[in-house]
Amino acid sequence: MSAEPGARNSVSGSDWCWAPTRQAIYIRDGRRCLSCGSRCKKLSLDHVVPRCRGGSNAPENLVTLCCGCNTWRGHRPVAAWRPELVEVFAAAVAKPLDREAGRRAAARKRPGRLEAKRIRDARRYMAPEQRWPETAGVPF
Numbered sequence: 001m002s003a004e005p006g007a008r009n010s011v012s013g014s015d016w017c018w019a020p021t022r023q024a025i026y027i028r029d030g031r032r033c034l035s036c037g038s039r040c041k042k043l044s045l046d047h048v049v050p051r052c053r054g055g056s057n058a059p060e061n062l063v064t065l066c067c068g069c070n071t072w073r074g075h076r077p078v079a080a081w082r083p084e085l086v087e088v089f090a091a092a093v094a095k096p097l098d099r100e101a102g103r104r105a106a107a108r109k110r111p112g113r114l115e116a117k118r119i120r121d122a123r124r125y126m127a128p129e130q131r132w133p134e135t136a137g138v139p140f
């Protein structure tokens with residue numbers, strides 16, 4: 001996993017979808033799981049047509065599911081998993097994306113736990129001279 005700015009083309013972890021686009025899709029879908037209606041904080045993007053069946057990473061192929069429903073569905077086609085959701089997904093992806101709202105939401109988002117830990121570690125290991133110039137040369 002990588003949180004570097006250039007990571008939008010990465011396909012690992014949760015970085016495969018550019019954060020502002022991810023947020024715009026969550027907003028489009030009402031920030032809730034389209035399967036169970038959960039508004040849990042751990043929402044995820046689900047491919048309407050799974051990647052392994054040729055589906056793309058475009059917003060028109062992505063819907064919001066909670067992690068539990070995403071795992072439950074697995075790689076099954078929607079019709080084989082929950083046929084009643086075919087229309088729900090179709091209606092969701094037909095809605096326009098508010099990319100500006102997505103950008104704002106992504107900018108507001110606090111760093112994730114892993115990112116926060118990296119920031120803490122970076123501060124901890126930063127040279128003491130940089131933190132407290134008056135202690136330059138004093139061994140800790």
Ligand SMILES: [Zn+2]
Pocket residue numbers: 033034035036037038065066067068069070
């Ligand atoms: Zn759910």
